[in-house]
Amino acid sequence: MGVQTAEASELRVGPPPTPPGRVTGLMVVAGAAALLAALAAHRAIVAVVGLAEDRTAPLVAIEWVVTLVALVPVVPVVAAALRARSRGRHLAAGDLVAARSEAAAGRERASIALGWALAVLLMAALLGFVAANDGAVAHTFLKWEFIQSTWRPVAEGFWINIQVSVGAEVLVLVLGLVVAIMRLVGGPAGRPLRWLSTAYVDIFRAIPSIIVLYLVGFGLALAEVPVIKDLTPLWLAIVALTLTYSAYVAEVYRAGIESLHPSQWAAARSLGLSYGMTLRTVIVPQAVRRIVPPLLNDFVGLQKDTALIGVMGVADAFTRAQLESSDVFNLTPVIVVAVLFVIITIPQARFVDRMIAREQRKSGRA
Amino acid sequence: MAFLEIDDVHKSYGSFQVLRGVSLEVNKHEVVCLIGASGSGKSTLLRTINALEPISAGRIKVDGDVVTGPGVDVNRLRRNVGMVFQSYNLFPHMSVLQNVTLAPTKVGGVGRAEAEERALELLERVGMRDKAGSYPDALSGGQQQRVAIVRALATSPQVLLLDEITAALDPELVGDVLGIVRELAADGLTMLLATHEMGFAREVASQVCFLHQGSILERGSAEQIFEDPQEERTRQFLGRVLASGRL
Numbered sequence A: 001m002g003v004q005t006a007e008a009s010e011l012r013v014g015p016p017p018t019p020p021g022r023v024t025g026l027m028v029v030a031g032a033a034a035l036l037a038a039l040a041a042h043r044a045i046v047a048v049v050g051l052a053e054d055r056t057a058p059l060v061a062i063e064w065v066v067t068l069v070a071l072v073p074v075v076p077v078v079a080a081a082l083r084a085r086s087r088g089r090h091l092a093a094g095d096l097v098a099a100r101s102e103a104a105a106g107r108e109r110a111s112i113a114l115g116w117a118l119a120v121l122l123m124a125a126l127l128g129f130v131a132a133n134d135g136a137v138a139h140t141f142l143k144w145e146f147i148q149s150t151w152r153p154v155a156e157g158f159w160i161n162i163q164v165s166v167g168a169e170v171l172v173l174v175l176g177l178v179v180a181i182m183r184l185v186g187g188p189a190g191r192p193l194r195w196l197s198t199a200y201v202d203i204f205r206a207i208p209s210i211i212v213l214y215l216v217g218f219g220l221a222l223a224e225v226p227v228i229k230d231l232t233p234l235w236l237a238i239v240a241l242t243l244t245y246s247a248y249v250a251e252v253y254r255a256g257i258e259s260l261h262p263s264q265w266a267a268a269r270s271l272g273l274s275y276g277m278t279l280r281t282v283i284v285p286q287a288v289r290r291i292v293p294p295l296l297n298d299f300v301g302l303q304k305d306t307a308l309i310g311v312m313g314v315a316d317a318f319t320r321a322q323l324e325s326s327d328v329f330n331l332t333p334v335i336v337v338a339v340l341f342v343i344i345t346i347p348q349a350r351f352v353d354r355m356i357a358r359e360q361r362k363s364g365r366a
Numbered sequence B: 001m002a003f004l005e006i007d008d009v010h011k012s013y014g015s016f017q018v019l020r021g022v023s024l025e026v027n028k029h030e031v032v033c034l035i036g037a038s039g040s041g042k043s044t045l046l047r048t049i050n051a052l053e054p055i056s057a058g059r060i061k062v063d064g065d066v067v068t069g070p071g072v073d074v075n076r077l078r079r080n081v082g083m084v085f086q087s088y089n090l091f092p093h094m095s096v097l098q099n100v101t102l103a104p105t106k107v108g109g110v111g112r113a114e115a116e117e118r119a120l121e122l123l124e125r126v127g128m129r130d131k132a133g134s135y136p137d138a139l140s141g142g143q144q145q146r147v148a149i150v151r152a153l154a155t156s157p158q159v160l161l162l163d164e165i166t167a168a169l170d171p172e173l174v175g176d177v178l179g180i181v182r183e184l185a186a187d188g189l190t191m192l193l194a195t196h197e198m199g200f201a202r203e204v205a206s207q208v209c210f211l212h213q214g215s216i217l218e219r220g221s222a223e224q225i226f227e228d229p230q231e232e233r234t235r236q237f238l239g240r241v242l243a244s245g246r247l
């Protein structure tokens, strides 16, 4: 054994073993950042609280709580310092492995502190912006009394946005699929259908949706097109957004269908299933699973575009908020609309994240 | 008249000739093995028989009826000619039972209850009855391939085309799948199989065809081809297979 070790050290020709990483430098930077961020946050919250007429006890408490929370990144800095000390002790004792692992842990703590300090700094900057110009920003965008006095008409308007969104989404799911399948029909007989589908997608993806809304809202009514001229403005809005978004969603469907391996077609057709039957029972059900994330993306876009239906005279949330805003010379009602859009969008975004994660786990296993 | 007649079939992709005048006759209850190097056209030949690939020239007859050219009801043809693929190709969004009953119920005109009963019988035969409710991604490759064979058998085809069905399997799973094919052969099912399992081909084949660059270079009984090949190419190919330990 002893001989072997001697041999091994004599024969050793590779590089020397990895030395433990350094902790102190990173730790000092993180510590400085954490303190700076806490200071900035403190000053910002004091400025915001200063906008109130009088410094009541709860407001002072808020100042304290925010400042204390802003100090949280200091905790991992302390942890990093402890690891740095223990790294030094192990190194002095010649235990390279333990020193390396302590150094790695210390650097990790310092990095965590740095990340959090950065987040605190950004939040402090945001608070500072709200309090800027002696509170002008806060007063223009976020005035409590206007939230109270205008949220009701704005929320009623938002109900119209939701109706238009859901109505258009249902129609888009159908029309988009029809357009996508027209594009996939094979053979010379399918050529006119493919051509029509391509032209439709090209045209409606190119025209801004506000123009389609305008043309459908006024043009179709002016031209007295039968049936359509009897539609309510709300339905006209649904029609216009359906036209625009079916073009996007058709491409989503097509990408989903084409992403399936040709062997699925071969397997289904080899069993005697017709083209249409294969599409219906084998291809589309699999494609639908894959297209949910991009589809929901387009739906979020559609929902946001419902804020444009005011151009055709529908009193949606944004239209009403604009009216309220000009009444009170303040933009708070518009912020209320913005917040409503955020509230309906976030759950959809999380849902998409979860779907994507699930798909990845699945394909990771395959 | 043979049950399956392949007459001077040509097939090209663009200017590349994949099949150069293949002729082959398969009688009922016969098992024909196609051997040959990768790229020699085995898969393409099998896929022309159930019209998954259109042919450029020639003629194919199944049970006396010409099945190539315009106006042929390919869906009807395919219910008569089952196919099993190298990569199983089960439908991942359907359970084992749904995979098997899809064709009989949707195009075979069989009621759901009857189709399921028959599917379970077939699954029982291949030892997969207890997996009827499972989804393909929960099965091993060998299990998936057994289900794929059952799926192809569910429409009661008169011929089965098997395209290197064990090539994607772990070695210890090959035996199970080959065992099933052996039973089908014993039952008298007509089969055409592309394979690299020479030992198996020798055991079940009534006829072995060696494909080389899109034509059948040599054909004969298993004994003839494996013991006493006439063509130099055949000897070279078998030599390579032997060297890789598969004979």
Ligand SMILES: Nc1ncnc2c1ncn2[C@@H]1O[C@H](COP(=O)(O)OP(=O)(O)O)[C@@H](O)[C@H]1O
Pocket (backbone or CB within 6 Å): B013, B018, B036, B037, B038, B039, B040, B041, B042, B043, B044, B045
């Ligand atoms: N869709 C295709 N397009 C062009 N070439 C193809 C296509 N499919 C197969 N080939 C070519 O045809 C030849 C025969 O392929 P294949 O029948 O799969 O051979 P094998 O099954 O014997 O390995 C190969 O050279 C392959 O590259």
Ligand SMILES: [Mg+2]
Pocket (backbone or CB within 6 Å): B039, B042, B043, B044, B163, B164
């Ligand atoms: Mg092949």
